Amino acid sequence: MQADRLFGLKDVPVPRLLRELREQGSVSSASTVLSVESKRQKLEALDREHVKGCTKCRLCEGRTNTVFGDGDADARLMFIGEGPGFDEDRTGVPFVGRAGQLLDKMIVAMGLDRKDTYICNIVKCRPPNNRDPAADEVVACTPYLHGQIRLVEPAVIVSLGAPASRLMLDTEESIGRLRGRFHDYRYTNAGGDMITIPLMPTYHPAYLLRSPQEKGKTWGDLQMVMQLLGLALPDRA
Numbered sequence: 001m002q003a004d005r006l007f008g009l010k011d012v013p014v015p016r017l018l019r020e021l022r023e024q025g026s027v028s029s030a031s032t033v034l035s036v037e038s039k040r041q042k043l044e045a046l047d048r049e050h051v052k053g054c055t056k057c058r059l060c061e062g063r064t065n066t067v068f069g070d071g072d073a074d075a076r077l078m079f080i081g082e083g084p085g086f087d088e089d090r091t092g093v094p095f096v097g098r099a100g101q102l103l104d105k106m107i108v109a110m111g112l113d114r115k116d117t118y119i120c121n122i123v124k125c126r127p128p129n130n131r132d133p134a135a136d137e138v139v140a141c142t143p144y145l146h147g148q149i150r151l152v153e154p155a156v157i158v159s160l161g162a163p164a165s166r167l168m169l170d171t172e173e174s175i176g177r178l179r180g181r182f183h184d185y186r187y188t189n190a191g192g193d194m195i196t197i198p199l200m201p202t203y204h205p206a207y208l209l210r211s212p213q214e215k216g217k218t219w220g221d222l223q224m225v226m227q228l229l230g231l232a233l234p235d236r237a
């Protein structure tokens, strides 16, 4: 497969990659203190008590539903998108429209099911006409995303598209330059420990629907994530 050659995956055995990332501090070895049930309950409480009634920015005025997150509270893999679109606003579930259907296929291609992952967005209400969220809207909503990351404590994050990748990495760099390699996402947890989560930026599925010729690059990014998670890579001819 072309993506394999492009990223030289064949030459990087999984244990070596993991060891290197651990040595660089790029893979958290901290074990979570919360049980799965506790994570689930705390996520539900964050949604119910803070997000559902949120009026911290103007996006609340046009929403039908807030769109908090979906999937396994204990997921090893978290996807972060930009913000809800029409279908997500109607249903209250992230990534259920056309882009979501492509994301589901990408997850299946990785050998996983959507319910094995945790999916959320940087803003929880739909921006009008699907415009990019404005800076003040992102600032108002970011504490909810931080809460989700701290509760789920995934082993790997995939940020979908430029807005999510730039927010997570605090950079103005283009997605074309950010994707294709792991970055460190760092935060201090409630116990005061520095947690580092490897983050792979890649193209947003909505962009891939418009530019299908870029799918191979995203597949290469996702195979690096699979390798990090110890998932079986597809056979190469």
Ligand code: URA
Binding pocket: 081, 082, 083, 084, 085, 088, 093, 094, 095, 096, 097, 099, 100, 121, 206
């Ligand atoms: N695009 C996003 O970034 N998030 C969604 O939930 C749906 C489409």
